[in-house]
Amino acid sequence: MAFQPIVDVETSTTFAYEALVRGPEGQGAMSVLGQVTEANRYGFDQACRVKAIETAMAAGIADTDARLSINFLPNAVYSPVACIQLTLRTAERYAFPPERLIFEFTENEQMASPDHLEAIIATYRDIGFAVAVDDFGAGHSGLDLFARFPTDLVKLDRELVRGIDTDRRRQAVARALVGLCADLDTVLIAEGIETLEEGRALRDLGIRYHQGFLYARPGFESLPEIAVAL
Structure with a gap:
């Protein structure tokens, strides 16, 4: 695993570290992902959750206030309650509070059943986890997904972030999403930020949480420091 910070630009602190497969x-x-098949998807998904918690703890996340964000594959979850047990046991073994865990899924993944994803999200939130939708704006479902699934x-998506400092249309989309997320008590994170100009434009549009190479490249088995403050 590698870890990349999600930065709170208001306080110049790390809100969360996203665990990235390496x-x-x-x-x-x-x-690694190229080796995932239908036959090993469940085992891979379970192993990633355990490895993310183990590696983050070894890297010192317990000494911070940051949360840990883990990507998961909804199609690997045959039962939301049964499939979360190993994650809960791992968090308990390392004394990592479940409320500091975030689970991300991408809207690009082909969903076998929207009802199944809805059940996963409800179960995770009942336990105390936060749930995030990644790459928002890149997939085919877009606002339909946002309307149906109550993520935290x-x-x-980085394609909406790229060059936003000089693109009025991207700015208008981001501004609308800021308002929408505020109305729905949803945290909005901009990812893929590479330039100081992009970061400042996003901050000025009201997006508080940022992720990207501007702030830090992923640290292999380590928690990188934030490189710049806006």
Whole structure:
């Protein structure tokens, strides 16, 4: 696992660290994800949850106030209650509070059943986890997904962030999402931020939580420091 901070630009502190899959020598995610099949998807999903908590604890996340964000595969969850038990046992073993865990799913993933995803989200939130939808704006479902599934956080896709400082249309979309998320008590995170100009534009549009190479590249088995403050 590698970890990338999600930055609270109002306080210049780390709100959460996202756990990102890596190969054993730090190879990119695709070197691992390319080996996931229907047959091993469940085991892979379970192993990633355990590895994320174990590695984050070894890296010192318990000494911070940051949350831990873990990506999960909804299609690997055959039963929301049964499939979360290993995660809960792992968090308990390391004394990591469940309320500091965030589970992310991407709207790009083909959903076998919207009802099934709805049940997963409800179960996780009942336990005390937060749930985030990643890559919002990149998939085919868009606002339909946002309207149906009550997630706690929404991560604005990097394609909407790219060049937002000079693009009025992207600014208008982001501004509308800021208002929508405020109305729904949903945290909005902008990801894929690479330039100081993008970061400042997003901050001025009212987006408080940022993620991207501007602030820190993912740290392999480590929790990187924030490189810049706006």
